[in-house]
Amino acid sequence: MTGYFAFPPPSAPGSSTTSARTPFAAAGNTTIPTQQAKSDADSSSKLDDEAWAERLRLQEERRQKRLAYEQEQIRRAELDWVRAGGVLRNAQGRRDKARTELYRAEIRVLDEERAILDRWNVYEDRCRKLSTSDDYVTWSDIPWPVQQPPMNIEDFTSTAIADFLFAPLRVRGASGTRKDKLRQALLRWHPDKLSAVLSKVDDADQGRVLEGIHAVFRCLRELQDLEKNS
Known part of the structure; x- marks a missing residue:
């Protein structure tokens, strides 16, 4: 059988009937970002940056406290050593008379x-x-x-x-x-x-x-x- 295309009949002149064809529409629910959405995204990014900065600040604060505590423990140990009559030594293992005398003066003040x-x-x-x-x-x-x-x-x-x-x-x-x-x-x-x-x-x-x-x-x-x- 010979096939054929069926076309709707043409509208009569002056008829108000609209075309049966539908206008083109984009697939899915894609929307164009609004100014509010951009503002919300900027605010969220700013909060993330501030949270990260606060985290870094707290880490640095804890590190400084830990270093201060360790240095104080070392200082006390050296004071006890000098108080007992010991002599401090430098990084090369030599007697550090100058620093030892500073500790002796500190002991007198204490x-x-x-x-x-x-x-x-x-x-x-x-x-x-x-x-x-x-x-x-x-x-x-x-x-x-x-x-x-x-x-x-x-x-x-x-x-x-x-x-x-x-x-x-x-x-x-x-x-x-x-x-x-x-x-x-x-x-x-x-x-x-x-x-x-x-x-x-x-x-x-x-x-x-x-x-x-x-x-x-x-x-x-x-x-x-x-x-x-x-």
């Missing part, structure tokens, strides 16, 4: 700072116990603010009290100021504040202790005046 803090802590502890204890006290039981235990009133001088009072400020990393130390000491050693302590002093030492309190307070006022004028 020992002095420890002694200062120990004296101050004992002083603060004795002051607390004095204010809370009901026991009778004598001259030697009073935590006088001088480095050496005073024997009499003449041992209380502005210089002696300043040496003791301001010594903790020489410790590296110490907080506070000379004015702070003076303010605290004036409150502590004001004669009116120590009436309860005086009531616990043995009768034989009452007059002597009272004179000592007034002498300390007088020296503190002198130091305060010097601070104001300096």
Whole structure:
């Protein structure tokens, strides 16, 4: 049988019937990216960059802390070695006299700072116990603010009290100021504040202790005046 093509009949002139052919359409659901989509992509990329940068920063921070810890452990070990009488050596294994002497100087400073803090802590502890204890006290039981235990009133001088009072400020990393130390000491050693302590002093030492309190307070006022004028 001979085949043939069938064509739709032509539209009559003036007819409103549209062609049966459909317009061309792209396959699938492909869409053209909008400005919003581009903005979202840029924002996502920026967040990824920031997250990566933060991760690198934290890694570097941990690395620096680890290095600092290791260096401090090495320094302490070397200090202990020099304190025990050892001599440090350089990378070539030779005696490093210069660095050893630096460590010896550091040890002297550390020992002095420890002694200062120990004296101050004992002083603060004795002051607390004095204010809370009901026991009778004598001259030697009073935590006088001088480095050496005073024997009499003449041992209380502005210089002696300043040496003791301001010594903790020489410790590296110490907080506070000379004015702070003076303010605290004036409150502590004001004669009116120590009436309860005086009531616990043995009768034989009452007059002597009272004179000592007034002498300390007088020296503190002198130091305060010097601070104001300096």
